[in-house]
Amino acid sequence: MSKVVVVKYSGKLSKQGCTPEQYLRMLSCGFKLLTGKSNLVKILQTMIPANSVIGMKTNCLARRHNSTPVALTQALTNILTEAGFDENDIIIWERTNRELSQAGFTLNAASHGIRCFGTDTNGVGYSRDFYTFGDVNSLVTRIITDIVDYNINLPVLKDHSIAGLSAGLKNMYGAINNPNKYHDNNCDPFCAHISNLRPIKEKNHLTILDAIKVQYHGGPGYVSKYIDYYHGIIISTDPVAADTVGLKILQQIRKNNGLPVLEKVERPVKYLKSAEQIGLGVTDWNKIDIRTVTIDKHGSETIGELF
Amino acid sequence: MDRRLFLRCIGCTAAVAAATQTELFPEILGGIQNACAFDSPPQLASVEARYYKKLDEHGIECEICPRHCQVTDLERGFCGTRENRDDTYYTLVYGLPCALNIDPIEKKPLFHFYPGTTALSLATAGCNVNCKFCQNWEISQSRPEQTNNFPLDPRDAVNTCVVRKIPTIAYTYSEPVIFYEYMYDIARHGQKKGIHSVMITGGYIEEKPLHDLLPQLDAVKVDLKAIREEYYRTIVHGELKPVLDRLIQIKKEGTWLEIVYLVVPTLNDSEAEFTELARWIKTYLGNDVPTHFSRFYPQYLLKNLPPTPLKTLETAYQICQAEGLEYVYLGNVPGHKAESTYCPKCGAVVIKRRGYRVLQTNLNGNRCSKCNHIIPGIFS
Secondary structure: OEEEEEEEEOOOOEOOEOOHHHHHHHHHHHHHHHHOOOOHHHHHHHHOOOOOOEEEEOOOOOHHHHOOOHHHHHHHHHHHHHOOOOHHHEEEEEOOHHHHHHOOOOOEOOOOOOEEEEOOOOOOOEOOOOEEEOOEEEOEEHHHHHHOOEEEEOOEEEEEOOOEEEOHHHHHHHHEOOHHHOOOHHHOOHHHHHHOOHHHHHHEEEEEEEEEEEEOOOOOOOOHHHEEEEEEEEEEOOHHHHHHHHHHHHHHHHHHOOOOOHHHHOOOOOHHHHHHHOOOOOOOHHHEEEEEEEEOOOOOEEEOOOO | OOHHHHHHHHOOHHHHHHHHHOOOOHHHHHHHHHHOOOOOOOOOOOEEOOOEEEOOOOOEEEOOOOOOOEEOOOOEOOOOOEEEEOOEEEEOOOOOOOEEEEEEHHHOOOOOEOOOOEEEEEEOOOOOOOOOOOOOHHHHOOOHHHOOOOOOOHHHHHHHHHHHOOOEEEEOOOOHHHHHHHHHHHHHHHHHHOOEEEEEEOOOOOHHHHHHHHHHOOEEEEEOOOOOHHHHHHHHOOOHHHHHHHHHHHHHHOOEEEEEEEEOOOOOOOHHHHHHHHHHHHHHOOOOOOEEEEEOOOOOOOOOOOOOOHHHHHHHHHHHHHOOOOOEEEEOOOOOHHHOEEOOOOOOEEEEEEOOEEEEEOEEOOEEOOOOOEOOOEOO
8 A cells, every 4th residue: 555645724825825834734744644653853764864865856847836835845844954954965956946046946055054956057967877767768867866865756736738747757857858858648658767767766755746726727837727726735655646646636626627637638647557567656546545634724633535 | 268178168079079170269269158157057048939839728839840749838849949938939049059160061971062161060959859879969869958058149150151261051960950040040141141051950840941941051961860660760759751751842942962871780771771762762852862871880879789880881882873873872981982972974983082081073063074974963
């Protein structure tokens, strides 16, 4: 069984989305449910080896409108530093500095403070050698190959005009040098194969899928008329299971808004099955242990449903 | 900036290789220094692309190559150099070459186009296919923010040629179709100043953009990578049929055409394929189109294969001659007799070459100096 935790927030959110404090509550609740343990510090110390350099792969394509929220990274950083990790060992990253800046992140490549930079930063770049799996041959960002030890994937739940779903696996397109080559056939099996490139597979351990605000159509860019609010985050160590739950939520939101399922608009999310076939995770609903919890503005938790 | 630093800035194997025969331009190098500044993020161009249409709801469809990428906001096409921003499609590489050299025209190779002259050769990042044997993959398979680019306005490119007395500009190394707008504008300016333009391409382009471009060009060399669709699908990640159609179009529209076929061991080197190729060329293009068989060296994703055996190249040469092709050449085999041009009527050597060098020309205008037979091409 792969465990997937969905934490929803029932309190009122500002136009900007969740605050770091609200995310902190959701993450705290989520990690406890995911591991079945109650001490958040110990949970993180168990999950992440001591002295690890920790990456946070953001998704900044939609700029400030609908990128990985800065507040989410702030909350996660707070938890990690509380657990004893040096803040300079935390790296918020994306393909380019421009994308990070446009999404509201403050760049920092210095030897103090939380680091935040793109692969295009001087001295970073891509691996010298190609990594190959199946139909994918790519250089992988040195942030993954050489710099971080443990990566946390922080995608945003979105519709994707070609792939159907943009979530955790799709976000790893931002870790390779040639993502534009892999959009044929609804990104299948490329989406799966990219996440199975050795350094990505070895270091990408945790997915926290932001589904506070969902681009349920017209993605992956920002189209305001197709935004709906789910007010949730999805956490799992199984990237395929996390995306499978994300897909279920996306399809339901599309239905709620009178749109057909993705299969009917020629955007079936085939790559999840391909990912399952190569052992990246599970899509079978019977093999996914979903725990859904709703927390209110006072921090009270109630067991809930996906919808 | 010295030559070594320039090459580092270009960051391209092809450019490094090419630079051994290159003079560099201080007026261009002045622009390169800016591109190498440590802290500056790469600045990309934002020139509206040609040949695309807006889709009904959102997104655009690129119409420059047969791939017809449908691209939504802030995404790019397969080439990685064209981006949709609010449903306007932009080329990000206009005026931003990442490789620039002076090459012998024979290096393109164009053997029937002003032999012994040079060409200012330039490329931007990006390509609309992904050949597993690509020699220039460091630039062709990169996005423009991953290469070191330097600003070079079309007029400056042409003026450099005028000042340096370089007769031709070659759009080469990566795939010029993906920097179509830049190439078109340089070629147009070049025409006004008497500078020729040649496109070194895979030919994976739509009919209309090619039709509009050809009047600006003086010659086209097409890499016909195979004569089998399967090879295009699996090794090139493209399609054969549109390339064949474009070859016919180039010939029909009267632009000088030469063909290169890279012979890759075990993948496109059978006698049946050479025969099929020769017959197709003879039938649809004529027997006087120069056809170059080029030797493969292990590169990029095909490092597991050996270099093409000379014997295989010679087999291709013999088959094409037997099928009636009049101008067949072997490339990447310096010193081979099949580097030279022979008069198909009297057999005399009309252009003797070694490597990229022209050693001797026995032509009166475009006629064999021995028997007066017309040699097709643009010679003077």
